Amino acid sequence: xxxxxxxxxxxxxxxxxxxxxxxxxxxxxxxxxxxxxxxxxxxxxxxxxxxxxxxxxxxxxxxxxxxxxxxxxxxxxxxxxxxxxxxxxxxxxxxxxxxxxxxxxxxxxxxxxxx
Amino acid sequence: xxxxxxxxxxxxxxxxxxxxxxxxxxxxxxxxxxxxxxxxxxxxxxxxxxxxxxxxxxxxxxxxxxxxxxxxxxxxxxxxxxxxxxxxxxxxxxxxxxxxxxxxxxxxxxxxxxxxxxxxxxxxxxxxxxxxxxxxxxxxxxxxxxxxxxxxx
Numbered sequence: 001x002x003x004x005x006x007x008x009x010x011x012x013x014x015x016x017x018x019x020x021x022x023x024x025x026x027x028x029x030x031x032x033x034x035x036x037x038x039x040x041x042x043x044x045x046x047x048x049x050x051x052x053x054x055x056x057x058x059x060x061x062x063x064x065x066x067x068x069x070x071x072x073x074x075x076x077x078x079x080x081x082x083x084x085x086x087x088x089x090x091x092x093x094x095x096x097x098x099x100x101x102x103x104x105x106x107x108x109x110x111x112x113x114x115x
Numbered sequence: 116x117x118x119x120x121x122x123x124x125x126x127x128x129x130x131x132x133x134x135x136x137x138x139x140x141x142x143x144x145x146x147x148x149x150x151x152x153x154x155x156x157x158x159x160x161x162x163x164x165x166x167x168x169x170x171x172x173x174x175x176x177x178x179x180x181x182x183x184x185x186x187x188x189x190x191x192x193x194x195x196x197x198x199x200x201x202x203x204x205x206x207x208x209x210x211x212x213x214x215x216x217x218x219x220x221x222x223x224x225x226x227x228x229x230x231x232x233x234x235x236x237x238x239x240x241x242x243x244x245x246x247x248x249x250x251x252x253x254x255x256x257x258x259x260x261x262x263x264x265x266x267x268x
Contacts, residue, residue, distance in 0.1 A: 028223025046223030053221075 007110045008034035011090075014106055016098025018077070022114070023049045023089045031088065039093050048081050048091040056083070069104060082107045084114040117265040118150035120207075126235035127152065134228040137196070138215035140164055143208060144171070148265060153215070157262050167213040171202050188229075190222050199225045203233045206240040 008020045012034045019035030021044055028049035035041045055067050070081040078094040080103055090111050092103055116131065118124050123141060127150055131139060138153035140160065146168035154160040170189075178186050188201035199214040199222065212232070216225050 023223075026221065028221035028227075042223070043227055046221065046227045049221060050224055 002032060004032040004114065005034065007113065008032055011092060011103070011106050011110060014099055014103045016077075016095045016100075017103055018093045018095055019044075020090065020092040020107075021045050021048075022084075023091055025049055025053065025083065025087055025089050035093075044079070044091055044093060048079065049089050052081055052083055052089050069108065071100070071104070080104065080107060082111040084111040088114055090114065116150065116152040119261050119264045120149055122239045122241060123150045123236065126232050126239055129235070130228050130232040133231075134214070134216065134225050135220040136214045136216045136225060137219075138163075138213075140167060140213040142168060142211050142213070144168060144202065144211055148261065149210065151265050157265070160265065163213060167200055167211055171200060171211050175202075188226065192222075197222065199229065201229060201233075205233075205236055206242070210236075 004022050008022060011017060011020045019033070019039045019041065021030050021035065021041050022032040023029065023045040024031050026049075028046040030041055030045045033041045033045075051072075052067070052070060055070060059065065059067055067083065070079075072079040072081075077096050078098060078100055080092040080094060080100070082090045084090055090107055092107060094100060094103055116124065116127060118127065118141075127139065127141065130136070131152055136152070139151065140148060140154070140163055141150040142148050142164045146164045148160055148164045151160050154163070174186050174189060178184065185202065188199060191198040191200070196215055196217045199216065200211065202209060202211050204210075212229060214225055214229065216222075
């Protein structure tokens with residue numbers, strides 16, 4: 001197992017996390033994944049990378065520094081994303097029962113190790 | 116956007132909106148254009164169609180050499196613009212999609228929404244038999260009709 005896959009597996013042990021993917025920021029393709037059945041990792045990867053790229057441009061246009069964390073609440077759960085430098089984005093899909101605070105901490109830790 | 120086959124319009128429109136592609140061509144495996152978006156000159160669309168079909172045919176041979184039944188898609192990466200090519204089955208036979216995209220999109224997004232386009236085309240295709248084969252005596256008339264449909268002139 002690669003180091004990235006090990007980090008994703010550790011993240012998946014956080015309560016309520018349905019899966020996580022490490023995405024190539026430039027092309028929206030999966031680099032490593034740890035997903036439960038039913039989570040479309042390819043779609044999550046492509047859409048989250050696009051979102052982070054647009055958010056990056058928006059913060060840049062607003063004269064702010066790069067975003068460090070993105071949290072999207074939906075009716076059925078949450079999508080979390082943490083850019084790892086300019087090359088990678090770490091994305092996690094969480095259910096409504098997730099411990100989002102702990103997931104955020106873990107993700108920032110993983111992002112720091114991958115940067 | 117223009118299409119020779121009107122039922123292609125809706126799925127293609129959705130694909131264009133979601134993928135942010137700059138140029139898109141749908142063609143038969145022999146390079147006959149079915150729909151196009153973004154091209155302004157007929158000579159460009161015909162050239163792109165012929166080259167796209169040729170590239171897919173060439174890679175089919177490479178697939179055969181390496182023992183792969185077929186390649187599902189390929190991406191030509193440029194500095195600022197990229198080309199995505201994919202052959203797929205439809206109820207009207209094998210078609211090819213050629214998509215040009217830039218920094219507004221990514222290969223992941225194009226691939227994701229292209230797969231949805233393929234599924235939507237399969238669902239939207241009329242069930243009746245495809246139109247008759249183009250005979251040599253009708254070729255020019257058919258070609259002109261296609262160009263009118265694709266460029267509105």
